[in-house]
Amino acid sequence: MTDRSRDALISVKRSGISSSGRLSAEAIAERVGLSIANASQHLQQLRRAGLVTSRRDGKLVLYRLADDGVLGLMTALSGIAERNLAEVDRIRRSYFDDRDNMEPVSREELLQRTRDDLVTVLDVRPSDEFAVGHVPGAVNIPLNELETRLAELDPDHEIVAYCRGPWCVLSFEAVAALRARGFKVRRLEDGLPEWRAAGLPVEHL
Structure with missing residues (x-):
């Protein structure tokens, strides 16, 4: 390539x-x-x-x-960049870690917690992307609508937010915004492309 x-x-x-x-x-x-x-x-x-x-x-x-x-190829390229490019590490530390220094939720943990109805899965991508495919049971509130749709989220239920991958800023911004308003929220370790590439179930509208 x-x-x-x-x-x-x-x-x-x-x-x-x-x-x-x-x-x-x-x-x-x-x-x-x-x-x-x-x-x-x-x-x-x-x-x-x-x-x-x-x-x-x-x-x-x-x-x-x-x-x-x-999708697997894209994930592999991202992993190589993370391991070998100093610039990627600098960006991670200066932007991503400042917004979310908590341990992210793994795909396996999220799958189990959704089956046990322990979390609300929040997809913050645009609605057209959500329609094409999303984590089963996910609620779609695009990041730019989050402020006006907070009432749709249960503040007593843990939320796991995700978007397009481990470097997608949408989920980081959503986590920061929701925590500032008192929600218990974490983010998925990566995003829908990696979820799909791992062979996990995907829903469509």
């Missing part, structure tokens, strides 16, 4: 694209903070590498991951 393909894949992971739902280049660009031209170039690199597929819908070209195996 070339450096450009690797960078493209990381950007696409941040967008929340999956193998079961399609996004346009415009939507991906908006979610990851790239220009449309830059996002389109990234997507073309991934399409040539066989990592994403595309189809035309009117004037839009919609993209999705080629299959769920790409």
Whole structure:
């Protein structure tokens, strides 16, 4: 894989694209903070590498991951970066650890706690991503709606928040906001892509 393909894949992971739902280049660009031209170039690199597929819908070209195996590749790339890049460690310490220094919940622990009805699972991704796939039983409150929808959450029930992966800021921001309001809340150790790649159950709307 070339450096450009690797960078493209990381950007696409941040967008929340999956193998079961399609996004346009415009939507991906908006979610990851790239220009449309830059996002389109990234997507073309991934399409040539066989990592994403595309189809035309009117004037839009919609993209999705080629299959769920790409999720494993994205997870592996993230792990390599965490272990070997000093910049990643600096970002983790300066941003992520400041917002959540508690031990995150593992996938296995969350699965068991949801079966025992011990937690509220909170998905803070946009509603279109939630519709394509989510942790079974999860409640969807996008981060930008959290402030106005606090009444939907039980303050006496532990909450586990998740989003797109271990470096997704949405869940960190949600945890910080909810703790400031007295909720007992932790976050999932990673996100839906890793959950899906581990073969755990996923619900769809």
